[in-house]
Amino acid sequence: MLIVKKFGGSSVADRERIFNVAERCVEEYKKGNDVIVVLSAMGDTTDELIAKAKEINPNASRREMDMLLTTGEQVSVSLMAMAISSMGIPAVSLNAFQVGMHCTSAYGNARFKRVDADRIRHELEYRKIVIITGFQGVNKYEDYVTLGRGGSDTTAVAIAAALHADACEIYTDVDGVYTADPRIVKNARKLESISYDEMLELASLGAKVLHNRSVEMAKKYGVQLIVRSSLNRSEGTVVKEVAKMEKMLISGVASDKNTSRVSVIGVQDKPGVAFKIFNTLAKKGINVDIILQSVGRGGTKDISFTVSQEDLNDTLKTLEENKESLTIQEIKHKDNVAKISIVGAGMMSNPGVAAKMFESLFNAQVNISMISTSEVRITVLIDENDVERAMVAVHDGFGLGA
Ligand code: ASP
Ligand code: MG
Secondary structure (H helix, E strand, O other): OEEEEEEOHHHHOOHHHHHHHHHHHHHHHHOOOEEEEEEOOOOOHHHHHHHHHHHHOOOOOHHHHHHHHHHHHHHHHHHHHHHHHHOOOOEEEEOHHHHOEEEOOOOOOOOEEEEOOHHHHHHHHOOOEEEEEOOEEEOOOOOEEEOOOOOHHHHHHHHHHHOOOOEEEEEEOOOOOEOOOOOOOOOOOEOOEEEHHHHHHHHHHHHOOOOHHHHHHHHHHOOOEEEEEOOOOOOOEEEEOOOOOOOOOOOEEEEEEEEEEEEEEEEEOOOOHHHHHHHHHHHOOOOEEEEEEOOOEOOEEEEEEEEOHHHHHHHHHHHHHOOOOOOOOEEEEEEEEEEEEEEOHHHOOOOOHHHHHHHHHHHOOOOOOEEEEEOOEEEEEEEHHHHHHHHHHHHHHOOOOO
């Protein structure tokens, strides 16, 4: 069997943890399997490198940032190869150049175009454990590029897809995917399995176990993922096409505090206004989430929407600059809001799921200010102070607890 194992930064944070990972890889190898290991940078290395760059030049180019950030993963892969070699097992570390991990040119946010399998296969034929830098690629200018924060998961999936691996295991510091964040909801339960679509919703909602694009890519190429802990032997959660529904409509409840609400008041109630507003924001690369438009009154209407907190200042500035052409009378915003979402492939064919969620929130006396839905998700916007209470209420309301 060919097995890809990806370990996050906390799993390789120091000498002891590096050897812990090395042992797990050697164990797999000794079963007769081919082992490819994808690593993140050690501990908080990436954050530290970003801080260092800021000290030198806060406006450093993205190219130089990527040149700097890709060093983090080179440190962890070479140390891992040394650790495994010291245990008497042949190992080789490779970076994105050596493998041929070809990406788009977008520094800081590159996407994979093609992964060469030859060098990796060649090393595996020599019965080496192959250790590859996560998070990085090479663009057509032969420069290093990075995939965006948390991108090593996507590297692992790209390699698993390119080499038709039998398993792709994502090791992290949690045991798997839970019905809710166990730090907030005490009786949260670990899921045996979850579908790609549910996982995609959870990933983008800030469940933070997997990089969004890794799930997209896994779905596209049919790569089954296992999320599990590097610190214990527990089974983990399988992410695959059709997950066993465990007789439940809802797989989990997620929250996201990284959100703010913006309202534009008194814009003209005529065709094209919403288009212009959101097009202006899109051109600035601002991602808009939940949108709510009021019914027109006296020729004007109000539109509210949410953006991530990082994008709030840009959003307000852009709207202010274009106030006249967008026919805006007033711009308001609220920062201390949060999203709570329920996710479940089972809700598609079942009426009453939304009502149940709203009932749970009502019972907990939590006020809802916006609502949005997709086929596998219902999201409400609430006050940030209500998040913990709301999570517990909804989790209990659907009987998700252990
Ligand atoms: N080291 C990179 C980061 O911290 C990539 C990763 O960990 O997946 O974002
Ligand atoms: Mg991660």
